[in-house]
Amino acid sequence: MRKNIFYLLLVQLSNYIFPLITLPYLVRTLGVDKFGYLMLGQALIQYFILMTDYGFNFSATKKIATSTSIDERNEVFTETLNAKIILVTLCLLLMLIIINIIPMFHSISTVCIILFIGVLGNIFFPVYLFQGMEKMKSIAWVTVLARTLMLLSVFMFVKDNNDINAAALAFSIALIVPGIISIYLIRKNHIAAYTGFSFPKAFIAIKASTPLFISQIAITFYTTFNSILIGHVFNARQVGIYSAADKLRGAVQSLFIPVQQVVFPRINAERANIKEKLKVYGGLFILFSLIICVSIFLIGDKIVILYFGNQYTESANLFKWMSVLIFIVSVAIVFSQWGMITLGKEKILTKIYIVGAILHCMYAPFFTKNFGLFGTLSSVILTELTITVFMGVFLYKIIKRHR
Template sequence: MSLVRKNIFVLFLIQGTNYIFPLLTIPYLSRIFGPTGIGALSLAQAIILYLVMVIDFGFNLTVTRKISIAYQTENQMEINKLYTHTIFMKMLFLLIVIGIIVICCQIIPQLINIKILLYIGFISLLGAVLNPIWLFQGVQKMAILLVPTTLSKLISLLLIFVFVKDKGDLNFAMFFNCLGLLLSGIISLYYVKKLNLAKFTRINYIFAKKITKESSYIFMSYLGSSVYTTMNTFIMSFFVSLKDIGIYSSADKVTTTAQSLMTPMHQAIFPHLSSFTNKDEYLVKLKKFGIILVGFAVCISIFIFLFAKIIVSILFGNEFYESYRVLQILSLLPIVISLGILFGQWGLIVIDEAKILGKIYIYAGFLHLTYIFLLLHFWGIYGAAISIVITESIVSLVLFLVFLKRISKLKS
């Protein structure tokens, strides 16, 4: 088995624990809390996920690429510097976002109602700081992460089934869901030290500023895309009830889980494409991996659309029946997003055009805001689903056109 195939396989297993374990709890939690409880839980988790994105700040792509290059040239000193300063900057961002969210929880009505859930979610934020998945990707030792990921998720799963029994246990459900990421981060750091993958070095503020600036273009792209992904749930909270958010979020969880099936391929192939030296060789590899990725995405989308009712019935129960219509609308996303990965992450980022990628996502975020409120007003959660599909489709089309233009100018 080639190194790329091995990494894809390992990442599939890791993603399996990240999403299959939670899927095992969804039928249980949905029937305990109902749409309203799940809506509150989903709103809090969406905001925490947004804050995790802020803390990651694009390092998961830019630093992975730099570590991959340093690893191939056996430059351990560079790896140590990247490891130290990435964790340092993420810790700094953690302190900033905690301060901001505490203030917001005192003045924004939608957050006041779920502030305890958000405070509990700070556990996930710390886990995001401590979990150096970008280091393991860069040195292509993803198999090591199987132990911390599986163990932490299993512990969280068992704790939910043992301690979450009725509607009053919503805080416990949030706590145990967040605990997994923290445990995974702690165990991962143990393996970094045990295997001597990287060591902490003295902080160099100039170097910290440099890697942060280089990652800012990726962060801006995430920030733009977050308007129509993670922040969509928060936007909905101003127009619909927590019950409707629960209905929508349940369908969204299914498509998010389905899309995550593509993540192992994306993460494993990205370092492999990043180190190309010849344009023609790169394009051959991009076409080969792209056909596999998009073909896989088409299968996922067709399956979700055809079996939406059955999926909703099994996972969420009769109270969530309306979710199936939302799910059918969102079933187009795996195809659209696979094209975004192909021409964005595997395309523009690899050929060092991250800056333009960030601009595309920022403009898409602003574009999304021009019709999301109108669609929410007339069609509620269905309008929200339609707006996401429209925006993601526009983004993928623009990424394709820009990539064609930029790659034609790239020297062989």
């Protein structure tokens, strides 16, 4: 377990540390406006990545973790990959419609198309397979290699504010390389085998993951949507300011992901004792989160100023208060992924997220228009808090009945 946590930590750190190295360079080289446009493109593409993942990192992981033969594993791998192929085709059609009818995205259509190449690569990166088998070593180095190539591409090819397309391609490389090499490793080591395309089985996989997808799209809607909302209400510069703080928040949040991913299959395997497991794993996880978040609240603004410079004072203040958001999200992970999903209550969880997304849509535009970027952040905190409270209440009732 400790080795898996280490490898996952290595993967997640590479996912965020390498971009953080390039972040100040991109801001200075592209300029805040072009950087903001790049972040707008990323916000749109993030929806497509989520649509192609479609909750398989949980549903397929559970199937892999409980599979008893190579044939079962092959079936899960095949039906999941087929489902992703169908979904990425639909996403491509949707993106072409969006960049042709929405002016904000039409102006960065080339950037969006280049970034979409990364979505194609991502569907061949079977995180669910390695998570379910608790074997992350084989792809950890591949991810680091991909991030290294991204880093080198940025510094070699992004030279001025006209190189936004090169920056987008560098981001796509970070998703393409792991997909290609991981498929090679799967074939070479006979971890799983693709047995052929089947529409019926692919749709069965999609149907099984739909509740998780709806809950995840709800989460992403009220987080990724904020960049699009800021771009619509204000301009690309404000998107850049908010995104700078949010990128740092994501880097901090990545510290929790390895533990989150490694503990998930273990709790699933021992769900008969879920109350005790949540007390142990959840308690330690929340304590770790609290320590990190208090530290950010105390010195987070100074870190941003040191990293980005004095011109990012607003980003510094935003990041300081994002510590509250980080803590709430950590508690929600325990309640939702480790608790409700393990107990098979995805439908209830989906309804909670849908309610949260609807509420966010109701007050986020008002908060943003009247209180600026801090209004946007306040709306996200309010939404996360509301959702987490609902999760806690329902999980308590479910565990009480489960006994």
